[in-house]
Amino acid sequence: EADIYQTPRYLVIGTGKKITLECSQTMGHDKMYWYQQDPGMELHLIHYSYGVNSTEKGDLSSESTVSRIRTEHFPLTLESARPSHTSQYLCASSAWTGASTDTQYFGPGTRLTVL
Amino acid sequence: KQEVTQIPAALSVPEGENLVLNCSFTDSAIYNLQWFRQDPGKGLTSLLLIQSSQREQTSGRLNASLDKSSGRSTLYIAASQPGDSATYLCAISNSGYALNFGKGTSLLVTP
Numbered sequence: 001e002a003d004i005y006q007t008p009r010y011l012v013i014g015t016g017k018k019i020t021l022e023c024s025q026t027m028g029h030d031k032m033y034w035y036q037q038d039p040g041m042e043l044h045l046i047h048y049s050y051g052v053n054s055t056e057k058g059d060l061s062s063e064s065t066v067s068r069i070r071t072e073h074f075p076l077t078l079e080s081a082r083p084s085h086t087s088q089y090l091c092a093s094s095a096w097t098g099a100s101t102d103t104q105y106f107g108p109g110t111r112l113t114v115l
Numbered sequence: 116k117q118e119v120t121q122i123p124a125a126l127s128v129p130e131g132e133n134l135v136l137n138c139s140f141t142d143s144a145i146y147n148l149q150w151f152r153q154d155p156g157k158g159l160t161s162l163l164l165i166q167s168s169q170r171e172q173t174s175g176r177l178n179a180s181l182d183k184s185s186g187r188s189t190l191y192i193a194a195s196q197p198g199d200s201a202t203y204l205c206a207i208s209n210s211g212y213a214l215n216f217g218k219g220t221s222l223l224v225t226p
Binding site for chain 2: 006031033035040041042043044045048050058059090092102103104105106107108109111
């Protein structure tokens, strides 16, 4: 079973607040990802990291930021939450095996509601 | 950009039936293809990963096939059970990092 954790699982917060969604994995994976999923819609990549001090934006534009100071930790921050940020945020990680990416393992997700 | 389409969007079958879920994609230059399962309010569970050089993968009652030339993959579930009820997602990696997801097939297996 994959060991990737996300906290909090659910968060309801007011507009303008700063929030940080936590993601940690104990598998030693170099690659980590953040996806956003609206109800009934597909997942979209918003950020990814190849390793410590490496972060890149994904295909879907997002006002969030990420950091990768430790291999196991990949937090996502929203400086000023807005109702349009209401969504489910899923963190994932994978190993790097030569020319292709291995299986991505997902955390349970954080369901964010901004009032 | 890779477009991933899953058909049908929803499927309801009686317990014990064999079933096939379909996934089509527009760009055949893929690294790998993964099938996931997502239960309501939860994260994704990886079911099968097919590398670009492979044609199929099997795990228990699940069999996934890949035909790059036609841009198709199928997930075959044998002898379906109520516990198989979930949303099944097809995802494709073209670049070795990001996954492009379909919207999924919502499966309901009735007792």
